[in-house]
Amino acid sequence: MTQNYVRADGRAIDQLREVKITRGWSEHAEGSTLIEFGNTRVLCTASFESDVPRWLRGNGTGWVTAEYAMLPRATNTRNSRESVKGKIGGRTHEISRLIGRSLRAVVDTKALGENMITLDCDVLQADGGTRTAAITGAFVALVDAVEWARGEGHISKKAEILTDSVAAISVGVLPDGTAVLDLPYGEDATAGTDMNVVVTGSGDFVEVQGTAEGVPFSRDQLNELLDLAVIGTGQLAEIQREALSK
Amino acid sequence: MTQNYVRADGRAIDQLREVKITRGWSEHAEGSTLIEFGNTRVLCTASFESDVPRWLRGNGTGWVTAEYAMLPRATNTRNSRESVKGKIGGRTHEISRLIGRSLRAVVDTKALGENMITLDCDVLQADGGTRTAAITGAFVALVDAVEWARGEGHISKKAEILTDSVAAISVGVLPDGTAVLDLPYGEDATAGTDMNVVVTGSGDFVEVQGTAEGVPFSRDQLNELLDLAVIGTGQLAEIQREALSK
Amino acid sequence: MTQNYVRADGRAIDQLREVKITRGWSEHAEGSTLIEFGNTRVLCTASFESDVPRWLRGNGTGWVTAEYAMLPRATNTRNSRESVKGKIGGRTHEISRLIGRSLRAVVDTKALGENMITLDCDVLQADGGTRTAAITGAFVALVDAVEWARGEGHISKKAEILTDSVAAISVGVLPDGTAVLDLPYGEDATAGTDMNVVVTGSGDFVEVQGTAEGVPFSRDQLNELLDLAVIGTGQLAEIQREALSK
């Protein structure tokens, strides 16, 4: 593997696709972001509620949860709606839970008090990396919802709700053995190993989910993939900071 | 009723909100439109398939159908996802069926052959009139999908699939008795009578759905509302033509 | 269009089928009606409950709601039960909502107090016009349930719960362009335009739902259909009065 390897879309192996974050895309939500990783486009809204799920009431702690979904024609061929099928698929469940866990990792739910923030991540267009874009965009929407709640007096002025930032990226091993960062659909579909890594702004790991789709991967490959992920999430943390500074 | 009446948003009683149609918003769909009626924003995608539902097979005729849905935070307070609830609500069913019928009214399904076009209308942001925006935008996406299919050879060059254009608008009676065109959420919530009217490019009616939410309406009020609807849909037909001419 | 036009069943174009209303068909319900429009036979029961749905509690206002359903063999070929399919279809949802709205239009829910009346409209035999028969019959069952509640002391003696009567009829345009009143299944299946109109005893409109199944309809045809509907609902109001006077 060398840095000279050229990918189908011309990127270097450790290069992110173009990332765009549009804050406040939605009029109604307390926080909202349209995030784009190349052609992947995810609308993340953060809904603040002065209540918590029943099982948490009376504990004095809050909750952050997430729901992920795809529009039926976000993908190349149309998928049936899960509402029409009457049940949520395993993949959707898995990703919703991943997003929720990832955000809670940087939230002090004690400090949040008995309030709940729901992150809805709806994929408007998919081209690989929808879950990582969702986590990265949802964090920005979450920050805005927390600030809104502070402004409205639902949260005390000084409460430190967020302990760090969080972002996510995919990494994978192409059929020829090359490890690459931020896979679009074309690369993802052929990758032998696929890994999603969630990393805090300070560089610690929140989630590492690596899967060998074909050939199992060695410890060396795992290390190579983690190196790439740390590079990518570092850049995403920077992009998040910029978006939030506007 | 006089033309001098001023509405909350400053519009005349027979004035549409600003309408924007962005064609080709989605990379993947055979036809797609992001349509905006003021703050109402609906993504309409048209998916072409060389097949028909089982009950139609072997008849030589095609089918056009629609599915309407709202993102959970398209509205002012968050709604639970129908996929999570495990069933589709009555309102969603009703609107999906309305959109499908409205479009089929201008489609020659015989000419379409055994092909199916599915219109997905997903409300990204809601501010009244989502079903009328959906019908108006879906027609444009439908035109693009038909042209795509012609280009790909799925439909013969000369087949006249579309017999007319179709657009829809809401009209209603405000509490003070004033009949108005194109109601945003604020007006819709207080309107005594609410009517959705679907009209072809040549000015004939496809659907008239009027409902007295409070006080029943007289034949005169009905006529007044129909007059406004004909004005509004006439303008929408013009806006559709412009969008399609680009 | 002339009054000499003869329909398949020998009726004039503005003539209702034979309408029969049997009050008190059910032993258990607070109000009940078996209503027949020709061969269409709908059992309407009104169930009174001294409670309201959760979202209304504490407002001091009541609620009237309806559920429509068909027995599996009410129709010419057997339909699967919605309970077996595990979900309610769009058509059922649509009609249930229509019946509920139609009845609420003549109910003063403030005067009703925190009480709820549920109208169950079960089609025992179908031959066109089931939703209009349901609305017309449900009104009679509603009156009986209100009187029952008054008798039991759940509603004060003087409260004016019902502000008017309400009835509904179908009208449509046959393939040859003739507009007709009260379509049996045979006419309904071929009608180009199909309209259901809900009208109060004083002749105002509660719902106008017109649909072009094939060719869109002109403003003139719309007017012609509304004229017929006003004639039909006027006669139904008279039949309701007679039934209630016994």
Next chain:
Amino acid sequence: MTQNYVRADGRAIDQLREVKITRGWSEHAEGSTLIEFGNTRVLCTASFESDVPRWLRGNGTGWVTAEYAMLPRATNTRNSRESVKGKIGGRTHEISRLIGRSLRAVVDTKALGENMITLDCDVLQADGGTRTAAITGAFVALVDAVEWARGEGHISKKAEILTDSVAAISVGVLPDGTAVLDLPYGEDATAGTDMNVVVTGSGDFVEVQGTAEGVPFSRDQLNELLDLAVIGTGQLAEIQREALSK
């Protein structure tokens, strides 16, 4: 136990309620019966189809199945619809299966050929014994559907489809230890033991389902109950014969 015991409704302990069978109540079904056991009223329709469920195809044998349901206000207080709840309850399942098995016990499915008859038993009004009325009425509807199919040539002229008649009745032990026949709701609700017995025209047993709701029952009581059931089903067989002879 003595024959002088007087029940709440004045009947002798071994006396049926008034039984009425109205054949051809429904216009559409191939066979139909409105059966009444006192205030219990069940509409039974038999739907004939020239096809069998997938798992039977190619065997040359037919199928008879049943579905039981109750209208929401068939009972004293309203029950939620199973279609609205999205699932069928255990009691409904149990009774549907019982009716199907009971009828199949007198059907030669080989002789029926690859045809299916579905018995829909919808309780319009309930006052105890709905399942036994359903079986008794469904048999009559079944006979009519078989004759219809013979008339239409779906079944050969000479095929002996039905090997016997079948009827059912409830028996039970009242709190004072008296065994009684054909329990209305009032008796059923307090009975210590409740038994439903399905018997052929020739007096053999198809189903015996006895349940101790409170105190377990002795072998003697069981025998007493079976004696009553044989009396009751004998009379029902006679009533069925009469109804079918008209």
Next chain:
Amino acid sequence: MTQNYVRADGRAIDQLREVKITRGWSEHAEGSTLIEFGNTRVLCTASFESDVPRWLRGNGTGWVTAEYAMLPRATNTRNSRESVKGKIGGRTHEISRLIGRSLRAVVDTKALGENMITLDCDVLQADGGTRTAAITGAFVALVDAVEWARGEGHISKKAEILTDSVAAISVGVLPDGTAVLDLPYGEDATAGTDMNVVVTGSGDFVEVQGTAEGVPFSRDQLNELLDLAVIGTGQLAEIQREALSK
């Protein structure tokens, strides 16, 4: 019928398969039993909860309920999971209800106080008689849960919760007319009549459920089957006593 008849597995017609009861199979449940009737293997757990279903609250009485299920590969060919199908089948419902009723017949729910015991009967391996093994094993788990609750002080020391023991067995008529006790799958599949009988320790009947799968059965056959069932459940009561004495 003679006692010399030899069955496929060598048993006499009135002989049980080998019955094994392993108490305390599960670490977590308040009572648990692995019961085996030959190759039929059912895990019964009893879960004690200091609460009752909503409809019972405030009555001062408790509740005992049961849920029956089969592992997908408990049978010879794999069955789809009911959780995957999204609904519980009629057979499962029927058996769950039977087990619950059978146990409640020997429980004094007043003495139990506002406590609930749930019996989960999961068939790990099926070879006929799963419902009867479930009832027989669940009784033993129930006893242990009651004793546990007494030890923990949830139930008073002297309360007599259980009024008797209860056990169940299947009996049936083989194609040659022989009545036999405790049918394994091979016999069950061919039996003309199949009966499940639930009997208390003192020999009274709780449930008698006999079904003619093919030819209806006579009163004599019914008596013969009941005789066998009384023999079998008598032996099971003895085996339960032994298991509980350890």
Next chain:
Amino acid sequence: MTQNYVRADGRAIDQLREVKITRGWSEHAEGSTLIEFGNTRVLCTASFESDVPRWLRGNGTGWVTAEYAMLPRATNTRNSRESVKGKIGGRTHEISRLIGRSLRAVVDTKALGENMITLDCDVLQADGGTRTAAITGAFVALVDAVEWARGEGHISKKAEILTDSVAAISVGVLPDGTAVLDLPYGEDATAGTDMNVVVTGSGDFVEVQGTAEGVPFSRDQLNELLDLAVIGTGQLAEIQREALSK
């Protein structure tokens, strides 16, 4: 961290709980294993079918899939059945998918031909590590099912279906920062980081799923955890080999 650290159950930090594998626990399945990791007890059955899911037909390749579930009282407090709730939860979906992917990683589906093997992993008793026990046990059942199919001639004698063995283990970081192997429920509930690692017999990775429940973890901790996982899965591979050699 030192090797002298003593855990609640007395194990060393890199020591597995006692692992027992009972092959052939089920009579009916083509392969079956009862696997125990300490008190965690999972029944794994492998069902062989000479068919593939519809979407694979005609490709000449086979499929291996898995379904994971827990008995309601496998845990310390009773969980509602997913069949009763009518839907499968996110956790169940996630684990079923993980088991399926893990096994497919060592299966040559081309060599398998158009056959399918379904692994059902039912947790009879849970004490942490149920998914890892399931993967480890399912592999053994899979081997037996493959050999069965070979014996029956469904698979050719020489086809190399399995390319390697596969086993899984959990590792985690305790609150005091100690990394440990194979966490029982007590440790799992308090662990800050929880990781499940699936490793082939040759030591390559199939899945790495690490989650920070509380504090994010560093690259060093990640490495430490991976080291432990490699030790544990190496021992499990040895235990699998032994079990299969009997």
